[in-house]
Amino acid sequence: MIAAPQAAPVVTLTQTAAARYVVLDIETGDAPEDAIQAALGSWKAPKNWKPETVEKNRAEAAEKIRSKAALLDASPILCVGARTDREAIMFNGMGEAGPLELSGWSVRSYPDEGAMLAGMAAWLDTQTDADTILIGHNVRAFDLPKIRGAFVRHRLALPACLKPRTDGSQPMTDTMSLFKSFSMEHRDAFAVGLDVVCTAFGIPRPKQVISGDDVPRLHREGHFAEILIYNAIDVDATTEIYRLMMA
Known part of the structure; x- marks a missing residue:
């Protein structure tokens, strides 16, 4: 007896579209002056300090706030690098970056932060699902809070995978935290x-001649391509770190 031919399994888009993981990294520029002034105004000295001590520490605090203005909540996200197990996308919110070649990367440029976030959200909602692992270096304490805050500032809906969940249902791996399980030397480091x-x-x-601290200056000077290249290098390094630790 000849068995009846079996129908080929039906593979739907939802079964094949979701990435297994997405590695995220952002670069930020300086916060607006009003946000810097608000941060300066919030600094308070203990009541028992002498006047000269207050002035000295006020000046030091002001210098630190200005030098780290890119870390304030109001600082703009300049670009977001995203690499999945299938592709690498650079979302550029600084406008056209000029001649740029990022091997293995697709660059999408937008006129500003809000348009960039909207484009990134649309991409994430089509490429990720509840099982996609969010990955980044210090992603819990920096990248994700910054991204979420920026969506709220622009009154944009968060993509599903970036919505905070108290039950931890969206899997996440912070390579900075995970590395401490692989190092005696750094296991207790903050x-x-x-x-x-x-x-x-x-x-x-x-070989790089810039660091994250240089990004706001590069942005002010219009060196957009250098920022995007720097971001891509960090995403690729984070991806390799994740693969090695989870092999």
């Missing part, structure tokens, strides 16, 4: 830089 982890794991990095 923070571990990406370069430190790359050195520990022998991951080669392109």
Whole structure:
């Protein structure tokens, strides 16, 4: 007896579209002056300090706030690098970056932060689902809070995968925290830089003459391409770190 031919399994878009993981990294520019002034105004000295101590510490606090203005909630997100197990997308919210070649990357440029976030949200909602792992270096304490706050500032709906969930249903891996399980030397450190982890794991990095602290200045000077390249390098390094630790 000849068995009846079996129908081929039907594969729907929802079964194949979701990425297994997405590695995220952002770069930020300086906050607006009014936000900087608000941060300066919120600094308060203890009542028992002498006047000269107050002035000295007020000046030091002001210098620190200005030098770290890119970390304030109001600071704009300039770009978001996103790499999945299938593709790498650079969302650029600074306008046209000029001649740029990022090997293995697709660059999408937008006129401003709000348009960039809307474009990124549309992409994430089509490429991720509740099982997609969110990955980043210090992603819990920096990248995700900054991204979520920016969506609220622009009154945009968060993509499903970025909505905070108290039950932890969206899987997440912070490579900075995870690295402490692989290092005796750094297991008790509060923070571990990406370069430190790359050195520990022998991951080669392109020679760079800039760091994250240089990004606001580069933005002010119009060096958009350099910022995007720097971001892409960090995303690629974070992806390799994740693969090594989860192999």
